[in-house]
Amino acid sequence: MKLFGKTKTEDSKHQRVLRELIKAVGREKVLSAIEDRICYSYDGTKQKALPDIVVRPGGTSDVSNTLKIANKYEIPIYARGAGTGLTGGAVPLMGGIVFDLKSMNRIIEICPEDFVATVEPGVVTKDLQDEIAKFDLFYPPDPSSAAFSTIGGNVAECAGGITGLKYGVTRDYILALEIVLPDGSVINTGRKTLRSVTGYDLTRLFIGSEGTLGVFTKITVKLIPKPKKIETLAAYFSDRDDAIDAADLIIDNNILPRTLEFMDKMTINAVRSYTGTDIGEDVKALLLIDIDGTEESISHEMPVVENACKENKAFSTKVAETAKEREAIWAARRSISPALYNIAPHKINEDICVPRSKIKEILQKVDQINEHQTIYIANFGHIGDGNIHVNIMYNDDPGQAELAESIVNKVMREVVAVEGTISGEHGIGNKKSQFMELEISPKELAIMKRFKSFFDPKGIMNPGKMFLS
Amino acid sequence: MEQNPHNKIQAKVFEEFCDSIGRENVFDNIEERVCYSFDATKEKSIPDLVVRPHSTEHVSKIISIANQHSIPICPRGAGTGLSGGSVPIKGGIALDLKNMNRIVELNARDLTVTVEPGVVTKDLQDEAAKHRLFYPPEPGSAGFLTIGGNVAECTGGMTGMKYGVTRDYVLALEIVLPDGSVINTGSKTLRSVVGYDLTRFFVGSEGTLGVFTEITLKLLPLPAKIGTVMAYFKDIDSALNATDSILIKNHLYPRSLEFVDKTCVDTVRGSAGKGIPEEAEALLLIDVDGNEKNAANDISRIDALCSENSALKTSIAKTDDERDALWNVRKSVSTSLFKIASMKFNNDFCVPRSKVRKVLKSVYELSKTYSIQVAAFGHIGEGHIHLNVIHDEGKEMDLSVHKLVSQILKEVVSIGETITSEHGVGDAKAEFVELELAPHEIEIMKDLKKMFDPKGIMNPGKIFV
């Protein structure tokens, strides 16, 4: 139900809404010029849809007042942090109002003695991490977009990141939320204490709700002591299965590395030709491992990790001796994205997660699906948790886009067949709605929809996302 | 069916239950029913029937029938909860899940285990240990408490400092809803973000939204070594200073950080607590874990820090037996308190760490004002305190205790925080929920409850008044 219509009644409604919004939050916070709307029409999926209005709230009351108006006129609302999500979450598919929450970006307070911090939703994750590092504290969830994505976005999607195996994901670190519900009312869930079990866990219900149940206006996070030291190891293998076995052996040795990343042959080839790094032609798989802790704990764990790799036929391992070497090793991981774009201009980035014992099987299935190799598929990711990013690169040649989509379809089915999940950390948005039914039974889906209509009877919060309507 | 004037269930309905799951699993004799009328709060209410399902199908059938006839259901694991959660205060059916106690599948490679709700936590720990894995949430009652109960209450435990609580480990649930239908929430993978987090929503729902019939949990590698030290202090301040020194100044990350106050120390000294100095008015019990070397190093650092903060004496456990002995001191506090009086009200609130001193001061002052004995102990590393109010029986005493507890909880909430951090609300704390949750929020929770349980048969009378 778009506002930007051409009929007289629609247009006058648009004017009325604009007037009320301006009155409620102030003219400078309401943008309606097309040049502004264009800039808030997309997210990291390249999808585009023009909103009618962009609102830049200054605080909770602005959000609340705007939602009251939206609710009254039944206008779609799309909450947006940095707009860098990978599933279409922030794309205003049905026009309406986009909340630019980057305008609410204060770190409200850090209480180092209590190990908590409270932030507004638009705080960039890395900015929080940098601030708390001054107190030797650490907020572990570290998605690869941490330097530009926001805490609000992280919570809405329940972002994961490279530290998930050892430290968990976003939902394990949120203590309390202040939420504005679709009718404009404000609730507080959770407590600012390190433990609480009073009543139902609404906090966890809202985490990962992808903006479909309400807007977060304050977020209290749990912090932990910052590990004193981090050491990095890269291990090179000539066979993918050896790398996977090595990862298993590390965990079997009772070590949970801070990060345990894997890159397959296609990923390495792309990186090699893009950066010209000295990863030899014979490297068909690699593990990138960070161990953190104290000098002593690392000195115990690193040799064990290195041995685990060697025992599984790693023909070369390299432990970074200096910060520069560490940078160089991680540069390979960081350059994956540009390296892949060097191969083809379009990318589908799936983030499946399977039980660890099924990793080899699912990778074989992906190979089978792409057995004619007409499309470039690179697999890499958080092998410690079984969360693999299957990246399908395609160009503008006829049929490529369709082929890529059909591959995704097949992969999703295989994933569900091994009791895996269609999304480990990116969320559903509108990109994966079609696959939800593969994993979630009709009954469960019905319950989720009931939650949705309970909180949002008029269906104004991020419509078109998560559920196929 | 035995004729019993207190049993409200009609003969016809009784027959339905027997037909659905077998007569041998349905108990209507008073002796049986009395045994399922209480939990660890000593509250009592006799159910009309005790029913023992053996499978999901059984549970589904029972609940369908109960739903049809609007009969209350009170799920129960070991019945050792501390908030009245499994006390069938509205009669009806006590659903005894102890017979659903299989460890269905432990996948060491996947770091997951699937269990039925009646599995005793310690049994799971032992099984996991065979694969050099462990399930971190370790409540004091782990030796007898069930996983189903853990999940229903979202228990914490001794290792919460480092390892978090139950909700951080539940990956998937099979749940029988109040209408008898069965759903599966979550995913058996270590990460998943598909749709709403129904799994975590059900964790801690205290049996008011459904019954868990299968639970998939995350496991972690078992640390090679645990180092333990107990430090005795001449007053609470020194103990709290030591805590600050360990956590804030030196950024150490213990697995457990427990504290015990004077009242508790006095009750355990001489029995479980041999070797506690006479002058000791507070003690800390600290665990660290890791590999052989760094566990030893960390524990001696902590030992030194305690000494630096005027510890009268410290004891580092050198063997497993010594460790058990030290932990026994802490674990026996709760029951030892009964030496003081025969009744005990258990609070378990959590405050920001920086407010602990303030809260304790208020609590002790209130205790003096009311002349009722209190004892404080708990996971102080996280600002969590078990505050026990110990008193004799008697109606007047009950009233005073109730007033004292209200005051204390009001204090706690005004200092900013939560009235229950691991025991749950149950019915024992239902009236205090309003101190912490806004009316609007309580309304939402009640409406959600109605959404799942329109007839209000699942554990009625709990959480909300």
Place this chain on the structure above:
Amino acid sequence: MSTDWKEEVSKCSKCGKCHTVCPVFLETGDESMVSRGRISLAEALRDKQIVYTDKLRDYVYSCKKCMRCRTVCPSGVDYEVIISAMLRGVAENMGVPLLPRIIFRYILPRRILFDTMLKISSKIQRFIPMKKRGQMRHLPLLFMGKRWIPTLAKKSALKKLRETKKLKNPRMRVGLFTGCLINYIYVDIAEAVVDVLNRMNIEVVVPQGQLCCGTPSSSMGDYKSSKKLADLNREVFESHKLDAIVTACATCTKTIKMDYLRTLGPSWQPMSDKIYDISEFIEKYCGDEYEANPVKEKVTYHDPCHLLWVRGISDEPRNVLKKSSNYVEMDQAGACCGGGGIFTIIHYDLTLKMLERKVASIERSGANTVATNCPGCVMQIADGFAGKNSKVKTTHSIQILQKALVNGGIDKGDEK
């Protein structure tokens, strides 16, 4: 208008990584003021979804053109192509404002007129009350908006350095491209370049016919004017026999070395190959051959955007400074100071915010002098410290080297 901007636009994957380095986005958090947002506006132009408006122009002008986004873009988008096309589009569709148009088309190509115009402005200023702080004067006039700028030099660098100092057996003969700021305000920088190179037995010619490099015109999309200037400059420099051309202005270097390749075509390549930033030149051709007595000052270095992010040059100026002073590194040396061009006039408030951060970084470094390789940055940063009545001096790195070569003798630049 070339279509390669459309190709570049379609490469953008909308990942948002440009958020992490854009100095304007850092201040505003506004999607319309970051590369990704401007690219989406370019797409909208391409798809005829929008037309050129004042608002669009403001967003286009809000780009600092520091090109830092290009260095992190995973999709390899050449953002410069896109922003240039947008600037051109603005100029073509909305016209260039009258006064700038006159200056670009009629005054910049004529040195005498340019000299005269500036002389007249400086005389008129005397009749208008103005504020002074330190070396800066608040120029309330017209196109300079609220900028504080230093006094114009009495004699321009071109005039002062008209006579080439002949050396007996110079090992090289280089031309100096002064650029406007150095020519009219920071004459001592030009003198320092000549002095330093002479001491290294390199003869320096300052071709008199040289004109503005054309950056002001291209920054407003007036590529016609900037092409004209490029042609004229080419004539001037090609008519001298020079082994190399040096500049002390990072922006000029970028323009005449790289942009002129687009404007003048591949035939400019041989000349382009010989164009160097002064530190770059010294490191390459004079290397370890000079003996400098390091000055006592604690000096830190600010990376001009056009030198660091466009050309990747960061070591050379630092090496020179390490040899000639007590060098300390500041944090975020590569962060934009906010100075330079149209941006400072149209978005003065943002300029000030960016300047504040830079000043704070410098203060944290403990340095009492900040050196850089761009007179635009010198002007901007000096303004920042003047506003605080600080003792921190702002200078060009070549002036530090000059001092060090003169053995710490009195530098005339001190009096400015």
